Amino acid sequence: MLGLHWPATTGLDRLPRAAADLILPPTCPGCRAAVADGQALCSRCWSGVRFIEPPLCPIYGTPFAYELGEGIVSAEALADPPQFRRARAAAVYGDIARTLVHHLKYHDRPDLAQVMAVAMGRAGRTLIAEAGLIVPVPLYRWRLWQRRFNQAGALAACISRASGVRHDPLVLERVKPTRRQVGLSALQREENVRGAFRVPDSMRGRIAGLPVLLVDDVYTSGATAKAATRALLRGGAAAVDVLTFARVTSVN
Numbered sequence: 135m136l137g138l139h140w141p142a143t144t145g146l147d148r149l150p151r152a153a154a155d156l157i158l159p160p161t162c163p164g165c166r167a168a169v170a171d172g173q174a175l176c177s178r179c180w181s182g183v184r185f186i187e188p189p190l191c192p193i194y195g196t197p198f199a200y201e202l203g204e205g206i207v208s209a210e211a212l213a214d215p216p217q218f219r220r221a222r223a224a225a226v227y228g229d230i231a232r233t234l235v236h237h238l239k240y241h242d243r244p245d246l247a248q249v250m251a252v253a254m255g256r257a258g259r260t261l262i263a264e265a266g267l268i269v270p271v272p273l274y275r276w277r278l279w280q281r282r283f284n285q286a287g288a289l290a291a292c293i294s295r296a297s298g299v300r301h302d303p304l305v306l307e308r309v310k311p312t313r314r315q316v317g318l319s320a321l322q323r324e325e326n327v328r329g330a331f332r333v334p335d336s337m338r339g340r341i342a343g344l345p346v347l348l349v350d351d352v353y354t355s356g357a358t359a360k361a362a363t364r365a366l367l368r369g370g371a372a373a374v375d376v377l378t379f380a381r382v383t384s385v386n
């Protein structure tokens with residue numbers, strides 16, 4: 135077990151002062167209101183984020199309405215057992231979570247990545263403690279050049295810094311320029327990302343036999359996570375867990 139010291143609260147009040155200063159944005163990214171000293175998100179927006187808490191499906195991490203007993207998995211896990219071991223997400227992909235993800239992605243907000251990573255550290259505590267390597271879902275090369283910022287890479291780097299688990303943004307490569315998944319059906323999403331990822335031969339030694347934690351901003355249909363998982367396992371990873379900031383649930 136690695137010693138993880140994530141703040142017990144979702145607020146930033148327990149972060150060391152110096153860290154809080156570094157991640158201070160001038161306004162709340164959720165609503166653009168000015169925020170008080172020491173806050174990355176205004177308290178109204180924080181309380182609007184629906185954090186995912188147990189009881190959960192032990193495989194997909196989807197929230198259960200009530201405790202079903204140890205080892206009971208969701209209908210989705212029974213019908214469609216994934217190749218990854220477990221998926222966890224910090225929050226339901228609702229309005230505020232969507233705004234945060236959007237700001238992180240399109241506004242180069244490394245300060246937001248910090249805040250989101252803290253929440254992911256709580257939701258993924260066990261997965262992080264059991265990981266040998268953290269790997270972000272990569273962007274296709276031209277998109278990275280265009281945007282200069284991979285949001286999954288920023289989250290992975292923050293989680294790595296906080297936990298001490300190594301991260302490596304180069305072991306997984308996106309080899310196909312996939313369309314944006316927004317507006318696609320589940321089947322189209324699957325088709326869209328099929329064969330999109332690979333572990334280059336030169337990188338296989340870096341993940342051989344390691345339990346890998348795959349990190350992304352949002353888990354939507356699972357098509358991306360599943361395609362990336364297949365590539366990592368084919369590339370030699372011992373097992374794959376998936377940690378995202380938000381996930382789409384049927385009770386959005």
Ligand SMILES: [Zn+2]
Nearest residue numbers: 162165176179
């Ligand atoms: Zn706000």
